[in-house]
Amino acid sequence: MHALNWVDWIVLIITLLAIVIYGTWQTRGSKNVKDYLRGGNSSKWWTIGLSVMATQASAITFLSTPGQAFNDGMGFVQFYFGLPIAMVVICMVFIPLYYRLNVYTAYEFLENRFDLKTRTLAALLFLIQRGLAAGITIFAPAIILSVVLGWDLLTLNIIIGLLVIIYTVSGGTRAVNVTQKHQMVVIFIGMWVAFFIIISKLPEDITFIKALEIAGASGKMKVLDFSFSLNNRYTFWSGIIGGTFLMLSYFGTDQSQVQRYLSGKSVKEMQLGLIFNGLLKVPMQFFILLVGVMVFVFYQFNNAPINFNPTATELVLNSKQAEAFQALQSEQDNLFDNRQQIIKDFLNTKDKKQALKDLRKMNDLNANVKHEARLIIEKVAEEQDVKIESNDKDYVFIHFILNNLPRGLIGLLLAVILSAAMSSTSSELNALGSTTTIDLYIRNTGEKTETEKVKASKWFTFAWGIIAIGVACVANLAENLIQLVNIIGSIFYGNVLGIFLLAFFFKFVKGNAVFIAAIVTQIIVFILYVLNEYEMINLPFLWLNFVGCIIVISMACLFQLIKTNEKSVTA
Known part of the structure; x- marks a missing residue:
């Protein structure tokens, strides 16, 4: 750089x-x-x-x-x-x-x-x-x-x-x-x-x-x-x-x-x-x-590094994996040269079907090469016991x-x-x-x-x-910083929104029911996030906002109804 x-x-x-x-x-x-x-x-x-x-x-x-x-x-x-x-x-x-x-x-x-x-x-x-x-x-x-x-x-x-x-x-x-x-x-x-x-x-x-x-x-x-x-x-x-x-x-x-x-x-x-x-x-x-x-x-149309994070690239080039990494860079350079003709064919031919197929195949090959480069970076980082980001999404624009x-x-x-x-x-x-x-x-x-x-x-x-x-x-660094911020928000936001919606629209629900429901919901949402991270369930983080909100509203209403029924029974 x-x-x-x-x-x-x-x-x-x-x-x-x-x-x-x-x-x-x-x-x-x-x-x-x-x-x-x-x-x-x-x-x-x-x-x-x-x-x-x-x-x-x-x-x-x-x-x-x-x-x-x-x-x-x-x-x-x-x-x-x-x-x-x-x-x-x-x-x-x-x-x-x-x-x-x-x-x-x-x-x-x-x-x-x-x-x-x-x-x-x-x-x-x-x-x-x-x-x-x-x-x-x-x-x-x-x-x-x-x-x-x-x-x-x-x-x-x-x-x-x-x-x-x-x-x-x-x-x-x-x-x-x-x-x-x-x-x-x-x-x-x-x-x-x-x-x-x-x-x-x-x-x-x-x-x-x-x-x-x-x-x-x-x-x-x-x-x-x-x-x-x-x-x-x-x-x-x-x-x-x-x-x-x-x-x-x-x-x-x-x-x-x-x-x-x-x-x-x-x-x-x-x-x-x-x-x-x-x-x-x-x-x-x-x-x-x-x-x-x-x-x-x-x-x-312009040559790109195999990984946009220069720190990761430097780490690998000073390791035993340098040769394998450079071989992948050469492979990507060859793909780049071949892609120029395919793009030309795609833009100039009337029958775009084959050119489109070739272009997508070339992009898939390029993605595979980049993936292999990431694996090498991760391997070197593990061997040298250093923390380095192999996913280079955040480095592309800079x-x-x-x-x-x-x-x-x-x-x-x-x-x-x-x-x-x-x-x-x-x-x-x-x-x-x-x-x-x-x-x-x-x-x-x-x-x-x-x-x-x-x-x-x-x-x-x-x-x-x-x-x-x-x-x-x-x-x-997480996989992508913009996702990390939204993940942190999604773990908490659904629960907090549910508390406010209960305040606005569920007039019969009182403080104790909401307080207990909110604590239980926060624990449940965090468990759901962890289970999803370990691929034990399939629940993308955006849905945690919806799920957290529904759980806290449902539980608060349920707790309040139980308490009201208990009062009416004792009365």
Whole structure:
């Protein structure tokens, strides 16, 4: 990989410092907890919409999603199909209720409806899963940039974490919202620039339409899968059903999102912000996946490494397996040469049937070679007792950026990745700090002055920042980082959503029944996830949101009915 040019360093440093300084300066001196935790209720709908989007779109989105499309095509977009439905439900049910109760966190509502222990349990479930996720949103760009810059992971985790802590602690919710607006502008510009450069670097006779044709022939353009198979992780039905439940829980009950729209000037501004997000998010995700597919097409005409993770490649080339690994690279190079003629035949012949068959066969052979290379990497890592990522999905896009973009734009794209990391992490730290302050500290230690509340919020935000850096320092790469974040969420979200739906729609259910049901459900969901991981059952993680929600609602209703019957019998 190329070392960064001084132009890239200047672009990268100026972009990041401008965001941190601007966010700190614009939002200095919050006098009370309303200013600090709800941004003084001054946010307009477009600020809310962009802030909500930036919270969800972490660095993982811009590193992992193109790599996901490079390997598996456009099908991942189905994951987001439930989002517009969820936005409408939240606008109609959640927002008016939160606004009327004048809450600082979503979990305050649960005490009004049930009791303190149910509120505390929901807050703790949020703190556990979001605390882990905050660490991963720091770790994701750090592990990639450690490869790019040659810096050690520990240093990068600390730098990224501290940059976020500076403006999040100083300015609170308004600092997060203000900076996210500008971060999303940088992100949109960066991704569009990357897309047009990819298209411009294709051979002259390969138009965008022909590029789509090649991608389609290679099985990358299949967006919709209507099968009911649980073997397929991303289908239309898992997106609409599991995705709706996940998005309802994430946007309706996760404080990192709730806090974004609670800062709105009015109910209307909050609702418009979420509808804006609902309309823009799916096309944005589609576009990021399309960037990944175009990178795939680019590498149909340009030689690619057998594994995009340079650290893994270097490890193997300095081992006894170097010869076998180089032989596989040569085999892939031969396949690349043969594929050029097949692509030409596919584009120019009228009878595409045979050319299509040949192209798919060539892609299958290439996938097998890459799989063998992964096995060698894993074998060497095991022999040398080192942790190394053999799956290179998360390295595909960064490899393209570093080796193919002009100077200056590399700095911009790295700024995009770091901006995304900072924006999502700042939301999470802000929400972790406010939930700890409002739901645990103040609620259990008695009333405090405004100054004490703000000071406590800042200290808790700082503490969670340090914890997130700690999680980042001990984290290890999963198969794909974007999946890891969604898996962590899916283990907890269904249960939390069920608690809120019980509060909204099942008026006869009381606090004790919900509390017991929620604890039992969390244990069951975790067991189901472990059983699926060990292939003892077949239940993709997206369905855990639906299953968890249904279990907690069913059990709470059952426990309440049993208790009511017992009372009526004793009476």
